[in-house]
Every structure is written in structure tokens, then in C-alpha cells.
Amino acid sequence: MKVLYFAWLKARTGIGEEMVEPPPGTDTVGGLVEFLKTRSPGHAAAFETLSVVRVAVNQDYAGLDTPVRPGDEVAFFPPVTGG
Amino acid sequence: MKVLYFAWLKARTGIGEEMVEPPPGTDTVGGLVEFLKTRSPGHAAAFETLSVVRVAVNQDYAGLDTPVRPGDEVAFFPPVTGG
Amino acid sequence: MAVRVQREDFDPGAELAGFSSGKTSVGGICLFVGLVRDYMGHDPRAGAEVHAMTLEHYPGMTERQLEAIEAEARARWPLEDALVIHRHGRLEPGERIVLVAASSAHRDAAFEACRFLIDWLKTKAPFWKVEHTQDGDAWVDARESDEAAAKRWE
Amino acid sequence: MAVRVQREDFDPGAELAGFSSGKTSVGGICLFVGLVRDYMGHDPRAGAEVHAMTLEHYPGMTERQLEAIEAEARARWPLEDALVIHRHGRLEPGERIVLVAASSAHRDAAFEACRFLIDWLKTKAPFWKVEHTQDGDAWVDARESDEAAAKRWE
Numbered sequence: 001m002k003v004l005y006f007a008w009l010k011a012r013t014g015i016g017e018e019m020v021e022p023p024p025g026t027d028t029v030g031g032l033v034e035f036l037k038t039r040s041p042g043h044a045a046a047f048e049t050l051s052v053v054r055v056a057v058n059q060d061y062a063g064l065d066t067p068v069r070p071g072d073e074v075a076f077f078p079p080v081t082g083g
Numbered sequence: 084m085k086v087l088y089f090a091w092l093k094a095r096t097g098i099g100e101e102m103v104e105p106p107p108g109t110d111t112v113g114g115l116v117e118f119l120k121t122r123s124p125g126h127a128a129a130f131e132t133l134s135v136v137r138v139a140v141n142q143d144y145a146g147l148d149t150p151v152r153p154g155d156e157v158a159f160f161p162p163v164t165g166g
Numbered sequence: 167m168a169v170r171v172q173r174e175d176f177d178p179g180a181e182l183a184g185f186s187s188g189k190t191s192v193g194g195i196c197l198f199v200g201l202v203r204d205y206m207g208h209d210p211r212a213g214a215e216v217h218a219m220t221l222e223h224y225p226g227m228t229e230r231q232l233e234a235i236e237a238e239a240r241a242r243w244p245l246e247d248a249l250v251i252h253r254h255g256r257l258e259p260g261e262r263i264v265l266v267a268a269s270s271a272h273r274d275a276a277f278e279a280c281r282f283l284i285d286w287l288k289t290k291a292p293f294w295k296v297e298h299t300q301d302g303d304a305w306v307d308a309r310e311s312d313e314a315a316a317k318r319w320e
Numbered sequence: 321m322a323v324r325v326q327r328e329d330f331d332p333g334a335e336l337a338g339f340s341s342g343k344t345s346v347g348g349i350c351l352f353v354g355l356v357r358d359y360m361g362h363d364p365r366a367g368a369e370v371h372a373m374t375l376e377h378y379p380g381m382t383e384r385q386l387e388a389i390e391a392e393a394r395a396r397w398p399l400e401d402a403l404v405i406h407r408h409g410r411l412e413p414g415e416r417i418v419l420v421a422a423s424s425a426h427r428d429a430a431f432e433a434c435r436f437l438i439d440w441l442k443t444k445a446p447f448w449k450v451e452h453t454q455d456g457d458a459w460v461d462a463r464e465s466d467e468a469a470a471k472r473w474e
Contacts, residue, residue, distance in 0.1 A: 006376060007448035007450070008459045056381055059378075059380055059384050075378060078448060080443065080446050081448050081462055082445050083418050083438055083442035087224070089292070089294055090296070139292070142227035142231075160294065161294060162289075163288075163291060163308065164288075164294050164307070165288065165294070166263070166288035166293070179331065179332060179337060190358035193354065193357050195353045195355070196434075197350070198348060198350050198431070199336070199351075200427065201346050203347050205345075210345065271357060273438060274469075277352070280350075281431055311428075
């Protein structure tokens with residue numbers, strides 16, 4: 001599964017993009033987040049306050065309940081500030 | 084007193100601009116209109132339906148009650164359609 | 167701030183470029199350009215084809231009213247700049263008639279002021295359109311929707 | 321209809337010219353250009369001076385979201401045309417960030433659609449600003465007023 005981080009989530013994890021293999025049974029965004037938090041202190045810090053983290057699965061906005069499966073592209077980022 | 088006509092009021096009166104000397108005591112737009120109506124059948128036709136006639140005195144919007152005096156510039160025209 | 171009434175065409179790109187140049191306190195510019203359509207009235211299927219139109223105006227009062235409208239916009243919103251250009255004379259379909267623009271630190275003000283400028287101009291600036299069609303010439307009637315749009319700002 | 325995401329600047333005048341050229345069914349064009357301001361936050365007296373900002377984005381998703389926003393505008397209003405251009409990368413105060421435009425037979429639709437495009441873009445297109453000031457870099461926080469502006473269209 002491909003995971004992307006943007007803005008301060010990228011700064012905290014220190015990573016823009018990584019390939020991960022979450023444990024079997026990880027079938028929602030929420031489950032994936034629990035797994036990602038264990039990868040480093042930076043990851044844990046990035047996901048510390050989930051209320052300010054937005055997520056997209058395959059480039060569409062998603063939520064913690066959204067299903068994920070191997071091969072998906074999952075991105076985490078703060079609320080957008082373009083325009 | 085200088086009187087101007089625009090759009091279909093100009094077409095009906097056949098006049099764009101005229102100098103008039105209304106009778107003494109003509110001290111409002113309404114009085115002026117009564118005088119102008121007597122000047123020609125075209126004038127009478129122009130002022131037939133006053134509800135669709137707008138007026139400006141010295142280039143500011145005015146009404147039938149607005150005072151007029153010698154030297155004023157009074158314009159009659161339909162509701163505007165610019166833009 | 168500027169108000170121009172002219173027979174000649176104008177270049178919206180050049181106007182826009184002059185609008186924001188060198189200013190670093192402007193967050194947004196809103197611009198509206200009105201063009202001549204090739205049919206009468208509101209519905210293209212119902213109205214006769216318009217070959218051209220002529221815009222008559224009241225020289226002197228026009229500038230005076232446009233300046234008053236622009237001053238009112240500046241009084242209501244914190245604008246960095248505002249611009250109104252209106253043409254008169256004969257115009258063919260596709261030609262530009264009017265440009266209004268407003269810039270501000272924030273987009274709300276720019277949008278609102280721009281909309282206000284065109285709405286008030288439509289009901290207060292002394293211009294009259296006569297449309298030239300194959301059935302002859304016809305003075306354009308004022309539209310109730312324009313009155314309603316202007317009333318929103320009272 | 322077009323959506324462009326690019327590092328380079330754009331020419332609003334050229335975009336506007338291409339927008340209406342040759343069309344005689346367009347009554348009005350509304351265009352908004354967003355620019356980089358030289359201070360942080362809402363109030364010029366309170367915020368630190370911004371030397372520059374960098375716009376990060378999510379390639380692929382950005383285009384996808386902008387196209388969805390534009391399609392939504394076309395579904396809601398009878399538009400003749402619509403355009404969205406958004407830059408990314410490093411930008412200095414006074415530089416253009418974004419352009420949205422909409423044209424229609426009637427000005428209501430052009431104004432509403434233009435406003436909708438920028439309001440939804442602000443809360444849905446995956447861009448993030450980091451401001452460079454003498455106190456260091458700071459990610460810009462999403463603003464509640466932008467959320468409120470977008471909600472008006474739901």
C-alpha cells in the first residue's frame with residue numbers, strides 16, 4: 001500500500017511517500033493509522049491529533065471508516081489552504 | 084430652463100434638447116411636465132404614461148415634486164438599460 | 167479609482183494588469199465584463215436576432231452617477247481599488263459593453279463590491295439600449311430582475 | 321472548460337481574451353484572481369511580514385478535485401465556459417496564485433459560478449501554504465471563514 005504525507009504531516013514523519021505492508025486484517029483507514037503510528041516517533045506525532053488530519057483514498061476524500069486494501073494510494077494531510 | 088430628452092422620449096418629442104420658458108409659477112417637475120405636454124402632440128405622447136418616465140434635475144435623480152427654477156437642467160428618459 | 171465613459175473598446179487584460187501592479191496588500195481582484203448578445207430578451211429561442219445595438223447616454227450625468235456608485239462601493243467595502251468602464255455608441259454582438267472591477271485584501275469584499283457596482287450601474291447609470299433587428303429597432307425595456315438585483319443593496 | 325495546475329505564472333488578460341472570443345451568446349464574464357499578500361493572517365497590523373510562500377500540492381488529486389469542482393459548477397449553472405488555473409511552488413508577495421472564471425448568457429450565473437469555484441477550491445483542492453517570515457516558516461491554518469463560505473453552497 002502506498003502512503004503519502006503532505007505539509008506538516010510530511011514534516012513530522014520526515015517522509016513524503018512510503019510503501020507499507022500493514023498486518024493482515026487492516027481493512028480501514030483507521031486500522032492503517034494505528035499501524036502507521038507504530039512506525040516511528042515522528043509518525044506517532046503526525047497522527048497525535050486526528051481531528052486535524054484529512055485523508056484521501058485513491059485521490060478521493062475519505063474517512064477513518066473508509067475501506068483500504070493492498071494496492072490503494074492513501075494520503076494524509078492537514079485541512080487544505082489553497083486559493 | 085434647459086430640457087433634455089433621451090431614448091424613446093427623444094423619439095416621441097422629436098427633440099434632444101430645448102430651451103423653454105414655462106409660465107410663472109411653474110416651480111416643480113410636475114408643473115413643468117404639464118407645460119411641456121402642451122408644446123406638441125409629440126410632447127403629449129412622450130408624457131402620456133408618467134409611470135415609465137424618469138427625471139433628473141441638474142443630473143441628479145428627481146421626482147414630480149422636485150423644485151425647478153430658471154437655469155436648471157431637467158432631463159426626461161425611460162428607466163435605464165445600460166450595463 | 168477610475169470611471170471612464172467612452173466610445174472605443176477597452177482591453178480587459180491591460181486594465182487588470184494596471185489594477186494590481188506593485189501592490190502587495192491586494193488579496194483578490196474580481197472583474198466582470200458585459201458583452202453584447204446576439205438575441206433579444208432573456209431566452210435565445212424566443213428573441214429575434216440582434217444585428218447590433220446602440221447605447222445612448224446622458225453625457226455629464228453618466229460620469230456623475232458612475233462616480234457616485236464607485237464612491238458608494240468604497241464606502242461600503244475596504245477596497246484597494248475600483249474601476250468602471252462603460253462604452254456608448256453602436257456595438258455588435260460579441261463586443262464588450264462594460265467592465266467593473268474591485269480589489270481588496272479579502273475576496274469577500276472584492277466579489278461583493280464588483281457585484282454591487284454592476285447591479286447599481288444597471289439601474290442608476292443613464293444609458294439606454296436600442297436593439298437593431300431585422301424587424302426594426304426596439305428600445306430595450308428595463309428588467310424587473312435588474313431592479314430586484316439592485317434592491318438587494320439598499 | 322479547462323483546469324490547469326502549474327508552477328509558471330499566467331496572463332489573466334490573455335486567458336480572458338480566449339474566454340469570450342468569437343462567442344455571441346455570452347452576456348457576461350466574471351473572473352477572480354487571488355494574489356499573495358505580504359502579511360500573515362487577516363489583519364496587516366497583527367501579522368508578521370511574509371517574504372514569500374510556498375504552495376505544496378498533491379499532483380493527480382489536485383487536477384481530479386479541480387475538475388470535479390468545475391463539473392459541479394457546470395451542473396449548477398448554465399455556463400458558456402469555465403476556467404481554473406492554480407499555481408504551486410514558491411511565490412512572492414504580489415504574485416498571482418489562482419484564477420477562476422465563468423461566463424454565461426446572464427451575469428447572475430457568471431458571478432455565482434465564479435464565487436462557487438473559488439469557495440469550493442479553497443476547501444477542497446489539495447494545496448497547502450507555508451509562509452516564510454523572518455520568524456521562520458509557518459504552515460497556514462485553514463480558516464473558519466473559508467469553511468463557512470464553502471458551506472453556503474452545500
